[in-house]
Amino acid sequence: MYIQVRALKNMKVVTGVVGNDIHVVANRLLELSLDARGYEVFNLGVNTYLEEFFDAVVETGADVLMISSLNGEAEGWSREVQLLKAKYKHLDNLIMMIGGNLVVGTGSAEDIIPKYKNYGFDIVCHQVDLNTGLDQLEAFIEERVVNDSDIKESNK
Numbered sequence: 001m002y003i004q005v006r007a008l009k010n011m012k013v014v015t016g017v018v019g020n021d022i023h024v025v026a027n028r029l030l031e032l033s034l035d036a037r038g039y040e041v042f043n044l045g046v047n048t049y050l051e052e053f054f055d056a057v058v059e060t061g062a063d064v065l066m067i068s069s070l071n072g073e074a075e076g077w078s079r080e081v082q083l084l085k086a087k088y089k090h091l092d093n094l095i096m097m098i099g100g101n102l103v104v105g106t107g108s109a110e111d112i113i114p115k116y117k118n119y120g121f122d123i124v125c126h127q128v129d130l131n132t133g134l135d136q137l138e139a140f141i142e143e144r145v146v147n148d149s150d151i152k153e154s155n156k
């Protein structure tokens with residue numbers, strides 16, 4: 001288990017703020033928090049287009065794509081996620097996460113989370129503070145490790 005947990009900490013994360021969104025504060029805090037938790041971080045910063053995120057994931061061999069959106073633009077961009085991801089090979093295991101203010105105006109997490117999951121995100125954090133979000137990521141990764149080892153065990 002110790003080896004597995006260490007492996008989580010060495011994971012690579014590509015992060016940034018999607019679209020024409022200049023809200024940089026959460027992005028910087030996210031980078032610092034990821035770094036403090038032991039992830040290797042590639043921060044593309046603000047004003048990042050979806051294609052640039054996927055290019056960076058391929059280039060760095062990242063395990064996690066963590067997108068931030070504060071002005072709500074993510075909703076428009078996210079509709080293209082599945083289509084764009086399909087153009088890149090070997091991204092089936094990529095963990096897709098998004099957080100911030102995920103709509104323009106107001107909306108409830110109950111409506112927003114399933115919508116973004118349909119767009120192809122594994123973890124959706126609408127107006128959730130970043131440390132809670134990062135705890136969710138760790139829980140997701142640990143669950144995946146357990147499921148993978150169960151599958152390997154049953155295939156023996």
Ligand code: B12
Nearest residue numbers: 021022023024025026068071072099100104105129130133
């Ligand atoms: C500062 C600010 C600005 C500054 C940004 C300066 C800069 N370079 O960063 C300026 C004045 C430039 C600005 C401009 C605009 N802003 Co502004 N801005 C804010 C403000 C006041 C604070 C944002 C901030 O930095 N907070 C501090 C950080 C630490 O907190 P946070 O952003 O809430 O992030 C937390 C969580 O959301 C979460 N989180 C964020 N991302 C992620 C990602 C993941 C994966 C996870 C897990 C968690 C997570 O973690 C953070 C810490 O807990 C907010 C209102 C508010 N009080 O929140 C509006 C706000 C974000 N802005 C808003 C808007 C609309 C704009 C403008 C469009 C206004 C305009 N008409 O021009 C422009 C945007 C221009 C653009 N191209 O993006 C809206 C967005 C509304 C929406 N989504 O519907 C807000 C909410 C104000 C409002 N109530 O209307 N803004």
